[in-house]
Amino acid sequence: SYVLTQPPSVSVAPGQTARMTCGGNNIGRKSVHWYQQKPGQAPVLVVYDDYDRPSGIPERIAGSNSGNTATLTISRVEAGDEADYYCQVWDTTSDHLLFGGGTKLTVL
Amino acid sequence: EVQLVESGGGLVEPGRSLRLTCAASGFTFDDYAMHWVRQTPGKGLEWVSGISWNSGGLGYADSVKGRFTISRDNAKNSLYLQMNSLRPEDTALYYCAKDSRNNSWYFLDSWGQGTLVTVSS
Secondary structure: OOOOEOOOEEEEOOOOOEEEEEEOOOHHHOOOEEEEEOOOOOOEEEEEOOOEOOOOOOOOEEEEEEOOEEEEEEOOOOHHHOEEEEEEEEEOOOOEEEEOOOEEEEEO | OOEEEEEOOEEEOOOOOEEEEEEEEOOOHHHOOEEEEEEOOOOOEEEEEEEOOOOOOEEEOOOOOOOEEEEEEHHHOEEEEEEOOOOHHHOEEEEEEEEOOOOOOOOEEEEOOOEEEEEOO
16 A cells, blocks of 8 residues: 655754655655644645645745655744644545655754 | 534443534535544544545545444535444544545545544443
């Protein structure tokens, strides 16, 4: 079955750029979506279709997808960006929604 | 504004049953597929089940197939999850989520706040 692999944690200083990866076999051929989950809150969609942003999501948050890796990039990181980030795809083979294990972004 | 409100969670003994309900408002409910996603405390997200707009398409994670049943009542703007033969590993916060599509799974653009299910003797 298809597997999405995310690093457990990423740390970055305020004002710097955070890059969080999501690995999968030929993931570049799939549409990847990203969710942000702050402590005690429900997940929120921040990127869909690899790089599109829902209304209200700042341009500092950007997505890309190619080859075997999708990436969520947050520029000019702020304390409020500290959260868990999950990638997600629709696996058409199994007809399941799949989530990566999540990456905890820590703002130093 | 989209609102999804889950209810029905609680403490239940292993082997027993529980039925979760999600009340939806703020959008045309029967235009979209809906899902249940769960999260074990301190852990990641796990897709549990999905249902298309007209209940013609159903999907289940392998971990719950044969034990859980998803359903919806479009007249009542409600989504359900019937959970039978519950196991301790089903303990989790269960989220109701709205899909962006009506007849297949894609991405989840709105989520409820979740209802906690605890399976323990």
